[in-house]
Structure formats: structure tokens, C-alpha cells
Amino acid sequence: MTGSDPLRLYRTVRLIRRFEERAIELVRAGEIVGGIHPYLGQEGIAAGVCAALSAEDLVTGTHRGHGHVLAKGADPARMLAELCGRVTGLNRGRGGSMHAADFGVGVLGANAIVGAAGAILTGAVWERRRRGADIVGATFFGDGAVNEGMLLEAFNLAALWRIPVLFVCENNGYATTMPVDGAVAGTIAGRAAAFGMPAAAVDGQDPEAVHEVTAAAVARMRAGGGPELVEARTYRFDAHHTFEHQVRLDYRPPEEVAEGRSRDPVDIAGARLDPAVRAEVDAAVEAELDAAVEFALAGPHPDPATALDHLYASGLTARTGGG
Amino acid sequence: MPRLSYRRALTRALADEMTRDESVVVLGEDIRVAAANVTTGLLKKFGPERVRDTPLSEQAFTSFATGAALAGARPVVEFQIPSLLFLVFEQIVNHAHKFPLMTGGQCAVPVTYVVPGSGSRTGWAGQHSDHPYALFAHVGVTTVVPATPADAYGLLVSAIRCDDPVVVFAPAGALDLRADVTDLAAVPLGRGIVRRPGADVTVVAVGHLVHDALAVAEELAGQASVEVFDPRTLYPFDWDGLVESVSRTGRLVVVDDGNRSCGIAGEIIATVVERVRLAAPPRRVTRPDGAVLPFAPALDRAVQPGRDQLTAAIQLTLKDG
Numbered sequence: 001m002t003g004s005d006p007l008r009l010y011r012t013v014r015l016i017r018r019f020e021e022r023a024i025e026l027v028r029a030g031e032i033v034g035g036i037h038p039y040l041g042q043e044g045i046a047a048g049v050c051a052a053l054s055a056e057d058l059v060t061g062t063h064r065g066h067g068h069v070l071a072k073g074a075d076p077a078r079m080l081a082e083l084c085g086r087v088t089g090l091n092r093g094r095g096g097s098m099h100a101a102d103f104g105v106g107v108l109g110a111n112a113i114v115g116a117a118g119a120i121l122t123g124a125v126w127e128r129r130r131r132g133a134d135i136v137g138a139t140f141f142g143d144g145a146v147n148e149g150m151l152l153e154a155f156n157l158a159a160l161w162r163i164p165v166l167f168v169c170e171n172n173g174y175a176t177t178m179p180v181d182g183a184v185a186g187t188i189a190g191r192a193a194a195f196g197m198p199a200a201a202v203d204g205q206d207p208e209a210v211h212e213v214t215a216a217a218v219a220r221m222r223a224g225g226g227p228e229l230v231e232a233r234t235y236r237f238d239a240h241h242t243f244e245h246q247v248r249l250d251y252r253p254p255e256e257v258a259e260g261r262s263r264d265p266v267d268i269a270g271a272r273l274d275p276a277v278r279a280e281v282d283a284a285v286e287a288e289l290d291a292a293v294e295f296a297l298a299g300p301h302p303d304p305a306t307a308l309d310h311l312y313a314s315g316l317t318a319r320t321g322g323g
Numbered sequence: 324m325p326r327l328s329y330r331r332a333l334t335r336a337l338a339d340e341m342t343r344d345e346s347v348v349v350l351g352e353d354i355r356v357a358a359a360n361v362t363t364g365l366l367k368k369f370g371p372e373r374v375r376d377t378p379l380s381e382q383a384f385t386s387f388a389t390g391a392a393l394a395g396a397r398p399v400v401e402f403q404i405p406s407l408l409f410l411v412f413e414q415i416v417n418h419a420h421k422f423p424l425m426t427g428g429q430c431a432v433p434v435t436y437v438v439p440g441s442g443s444r445t446g447w448a449g450q451h452s453d454h455p456y457a458l459f460a461h462v463g464v465t466t467v468v469p470a471t472p473a474d475a476y477g478l479l480v481s482a483i484r485c486d487d488p489v490v491v492f493a494p495a496g497a498l499d500l501r502a503d504v505t506d507l508a509a510v511p512l513g514r515g516i517v518r519r520p521g522a523d524v525t526v527v528a529v530g531h532l533v534h535d536a537l538a539v540a541e542e543l544a545g546q547a548s549v550e551v552f553d554p555r556t557l558y559p560f561d562w563d564g565l566v567e568s569v570s571r572t573g574r575l576v577v578v579d580d581g582n583r584s585c586g587i588a589g590e591i592i593a594t595v596v597e598r599v600r601l602a603a604p605p606r607r608v609t610r611p612d613g614a615v616l617p618f619a620p621a622l623d624r625a626v627q628p629g630r631d632q633l634t635a636a637i638q639l640t641l642k643d644g
């Protein structure tokens with residue numbers, strides 16, 4: 001698990017990149033309602049982290065969560081169908097972009113409440129290990145989440161009870177429009193230090209670097225170590241959310257955006273491959289996504305009569321709202 | 324069967340379910356020493372892996388329980404103060420409750436939240452005396468308020484076995500009750516019970532107020548035949564059971580220790596009048612709108628629904644129509 005696989009890393013990064021670009025097209029076409037938070041530019045983090053995890057390991061993602069779900073192994077076609085609100089989607093069209101989950105591959109959901117998923121993942125890893133599974137977990141969150149009390153409480157619980165959770169901070173410099181400097185007193189790594197957690201900063205644009213740092217942390221955790229934090233420094237290439245494609249918000253200087261975009265994880269990972277191999281991967285990803293789009297758009301829309309299906313796992317049925 | 328206290332009924336339910344099912348674990352503050360006198364003896368019997376004393380991190384341990392449930396546990400989370408439910412409302416509603424639907428049925432979140440000592444504790448004032456069960460009924464989280472030791476046992480057992488989140492309010496006003504319990508058994512969720520049959524008016528009483536309603540019914544016995552209905556579960560509510568009662572009596576009074584506006588009493592009345600043509604306008608006795616329980620005992624009592632108010636409401640309903 002420690003040796004990195006440049007081909008796999010590139011493939012994942014490329015898949016997420018093209019998935020997001022296709023998804024944005026589908027937002028523009030009105031097939032994905034509500035828009036998305038594009039993961040463009042940050043692909044190297046999910047790819048690098050998930051490459052160091054096993055199939056049984058657990059992850060949680062964020063509102064900007066497509067990359068996490070895909071990198072952990074969810075089917076892009078069912079993921080895209082979910083974004084399009086079809087019954088063939090991962091969540092049967094009940095979750096959408098911000099709640100996509102695939103328990104079958106250890107994704108306990110993207111989570112749209114900033115800072116909320118860390119404690120959930122910590123509890124899940126604890127329970128699996130109590131049952132004898134030798135697993136670890138990784139929970140992704142943005143720089144905005146490091147000011148959420150519930151995440152800091154989760155740091156404490158995980159560290160106190162030595163639950164092997166990798167806290168992965170995707171520091172893209174902004175929480176929506178709020179720059180890190182305007183929001184974070186102290187440092188992100190300092191938050192970990194306060195709980196006695198090791199912390200490492202890594203270049204989030206380089207999936208191999210992310211993989212290396214993660215693999216080392218995961219190895220320590222599997223050997224009985226407690227939780228760790230990785231701060232992956234990255235840059236969001238596109239909008240906070242696709243609504244920004246309509247409403248331009250003035251918070252990132254164009255020079256900064258250009259500079260940020262100059263370090264592209266797709267290029268960084270791609271440069272490590274033979275160009276012919278890279279072209280093959282690109283073609284395979286394209287074919288997979290062509291099929292995914294076709295699958296997504298062919299999926300049936302849910303029947304409105306089933307709107308509250310799955311509300312209760314116990315089988316309880318709720319009163320309806322009509323007359 | 325010896326006399327069983329309400330608290331010990333909760334203890335028995337926890338111990339029985341932990342014995343029956345390895346996936347049941349208990350989390351909370353100071354539970355290893357049973358500061359709330361509910362988790363008594365559990366640490367010794369089940370060990371620290373299953374009886375986990377938590378730091379004061381309600382939001383994290385509530386969601387930790389959600390995560391553990393997603394991974395197969397049936398956690399029971401004890402809260403020291405009813406008002407802490409406000410602190411973890413986000414974790415319960417936005418995550419535990421929403422996960423099954425949002426994931427399209429990929430998971431269940433069988434967590435039980437227990438509040439031993441909900442409502443007024445006399446002298447604990449504003450931040451320790453809330454009774455926010457209607458909030459959970461509003462968001463659709465299964466909510467039970469056992470009135471008796473037998474129900475405390477039976478409803479907690481059912482809550483733990485339920486595949487959805489359940490909040491168990493154990494009212495401070497009922498915690499010191501003892502009863503001869505002949506039959507310790509699970510009590511089904513969503514099923515109310517007629518505590519006293521009557522012919523003239525149905526009084527719906529929630530939690531500890533069941534005992535006040537029974538006392539008032541007894542006092543009024545010479546004048547009127549009062550039926551006392553204990554819903555036991557507020558969500559999902561036993562509408563059929565209540566409609567059956569009110570269809571016979573034709574009159575309805577609700578006594579509820581929640582605030583008036585958007586309280587459970589309002590929901591009970593609305594649903595009954597949708598289904599039953601009453602002989603007189605229904606009435607409710609509740610805490611005032613927006614109530615904050617003041618400290619001084621006389622003020623604390625003044626804000627809670629009392630027997631005199633209930634008696635007056637019953638008499639008015641009987642006089643009307």
C-alpha cells in the first residue's frame with residue numbers, strides 16, 4: 001500500500017477532473033438542478049489519500065465531495081445519475097451532489113454541514129474496530145471547518161480515545177469568499193498540536209506527495225497510532241459553487257487565480273506517465289464518462305409518490321401533508 | 324415482583340438490552356459513576372468499551388454515536404440536562420434523522436437519546452428545566468415520554484431496538500415514582516393507553532402529568548367521568564387510540580408541559596378536530612408561550628401546568644356545548 005502507483009493516481013485525478021467538467025455541462029444544460037461545488041483543482045488530494053486506503057476503510061466527504069466519493073471507488077455512472085436526481089443514482093436520487101454516499105465502498109456520505117462529518121467518521125471507525133475490523137478512516141474538510149467547534153471536539157475525542165482517523169484539511173485558501181487569513185487565528189496544524197495530534201502539511205496539487213504523506217500516516221495508524229492531521233494546500237480552480245458562474249463575486253485577484261491554476265494536479269500527475277499511456281488513460285476515462293452520462297440521463301426520475309421513502313429505517317410511515 | 328423505581332426501570336432496560344445485544348453501548352457524561360443514577364452498575368458489568376464516559380463534547384459524542392450506529396452499533400446517549408438537546412439538535416436532526424432518506428435507504432441510525440430528569444427539577448432554573456419534546460415531534464424524530472416505571476422500562480427497551488433515532492424524555496416529575504411491576508416487557512412505540520376510563524371527557528396528559536390528570540379525575544369523580552389517555556409516544560402518535568377515546572367522550576382537554584405555541588397540545592387538538600366532531604371546544608393547559616422557568620419555587624410552579632388549571636379546563640369543557 002505504501003508504494004505509489006503513478007498510473008492509478010493519474011487515472012483518478014483525470015477521472016475526477018473530467019467528471020466535474022461533465023457535471024458542469026449538465027448543470028448548464030439544466031440536467032443537474034441546484035448546481036455543484038466543483039472539486040476542480042483539488043483532485044490530487046482525494047486521489048492521493050484514497051490510494052493509501054483499503055476498500056474496507058471509511059471516508060466522509062464534504063459539500064465539495066464528488067472527488068472523495070469517486071476516489072474511494074464509487075461508480076461514476078451511478079454518481080452522475082445521483083447528481084441528475086435519478087432512481088439509478090447512488091442514493092436513488094434522494095441525496096444529490098452534497099449527500100452522495102456509497103456505503104458499499106466505505107463512503108459514509110458527502111456531508112453538507114461544514115465540520116460535521118469528523119465526529120461521525122470517528123464514531124464509525126471506533127465501532128468497526130470494536131467489532132474487530134482492522135480499519136482506519138479519513139475525513140475530508142475545508143479550511144472553513146477548522147473554526148467549527150464540533151470538528152475540534154471530534155479532534156479531541158479521536159485523540160483521547162486513539163481512534164485512527166486521518167483528518168484531511170483541504171486548505172484552498174477560502175471558505176466561500178472568506179480568506180483563511182480573515183478566519184483562522186493561529187494555524188491549522190496548531191489545532192492538531194493542541195490535541196497532541198501529529199500534523200503534516202503537503203502540496204495538495206501533487207497526488208503523489210499527498211499519497212506519500214497519507215500512506216505514512218495510515219501505516220502509523222494501522223500499527224496502533226492515534227489520529228493525525230494532514231493539511232493539503234491547494235487551490236480551487238473554479239467557483240465556490242456553480243451559482244458563481246452567473247453572479248461574479250469579487251474576492252480572488254485574477255493574478256492569484258492564474259497563479260493557482262498554474263499548478264494543475266492533472267498535469268503534475270500526467271507528466272509522470274509516458275505520453276502514450278497518458279493518452280490511453282484519457283481515452284478510457286472519456287469512454288467511461290460518455291457511458292456515465294448516457295446511463296445518468298437514461299435513468300428514470302423518481303415517482304413523487306415515493307418522496308418520503310427511506311425516511312425511517314424502522315419502516316415507520318409518516319403522515320402526509322395533504323388535506 | 325418488588326416495587327420498581329422509575330430510575331431503576333431505566334437501569335434494568337439498559338442492562339437487559341446490553342446483555343441481549345452486544346451492539347448496545349452507552350455514552351454520556353459521568354455515566355461510569357452513574358451521576359444521574361441511571362447507568363448504575365453498568366460499567367462493572369459491561370466494561371469501559373461499552374460504557375463510555377465522555378468529555379463534555381455533546382456535539383461530538385452525539386455525532387460519534389451516529390457514526391457508530393452507521394457502523395452497526397446501537398448507542399444509547401445519556402444527557403445530563405434537557406437543555407443540552409438544544410446544543411445537539413443539529414447533530415440529531417441534520418445527521419442522525421436525515422441519513423436514511425438522504426442516502427436513499429443505505430443505512431439506519433439506531434441511536435437512543437435519554438434525558439433522565441426532563442422538565443422542571445425545582446430550583447434548577449432557566450437552563451435546566453426545559454421540556455422540548457415537541458421539537459423532536461416536529462422534526463419527526465421518534466419521541467417517548469414514559470409516565471410510569473413499567474413504561475420507562477418498556478419504552479426504553481423498544482427505543483433501543485428501534486432502527487431509527489429515538490429521544491426518551493424521563494420527566495424529573497416522574498423519576499421518583501415507584502410501582503409494583505408485575506410484568507417487565509417491551510412497550511410498543513406509537514401506542515397510547517387509557518389510564519382511567521371515563522365517559523364525559525378525554526384528558527390527554529403527557530409524562531408526569533398523567534399522575535396529575537389521574538388525581539384530578541379522581542377529585543372530579545362525583546361530578547364527571549374523566550377518561551385519562553397517556554399517549555406515551557408523542558411521535559409517532561397513537562391517533563387511532565386517541566380518536567377512539569374522544570369519539571366516545573366527545574370532549575377533549577390536553578395537559579402538556581411544553582410551551583403553548585406550536586406545542587404538542589396544539590397538534591393533538593388539531594388532529595382530533597380534523598377527525599372528530601366535538602361536543603364542546605377543546606382546551607389545553609400548557610406552559611405559557613415562550614416560557615423560561617424562573618428560579619424561585621413559586622414562580623417555577625406558576626409556569627408549569629397545574630392541577631387547578633386542569634380542573635378548570637375540564638369544568639369549562641363540560642359546561643360548554
Ligand SMILES: Cc1ncc(C[n+]2csc(CCOP(=O)(O)OP(=O)(O)O)c2C)c(N)n1
Pocket residue numbers: 063064112113114115141142143144145170172174175176240
Ligand atoms: C456549518 C455550516 N456553515 C455554513 C455553511 C455554508 N457553506 C457551505 S460551504 C461553505 C464554505 C466552506 O469552506 P471550506 O470549509 O473552506 O470548504 P471549501 O468550500 O473551500 O471547499 C459555507 C460557508 C454550511 N454548509 N455549513
Ligand SMILES: [Mg+2]
Pocket residue numbers: 142143144170171172173174175176
Ligand atoms: Mg476552503
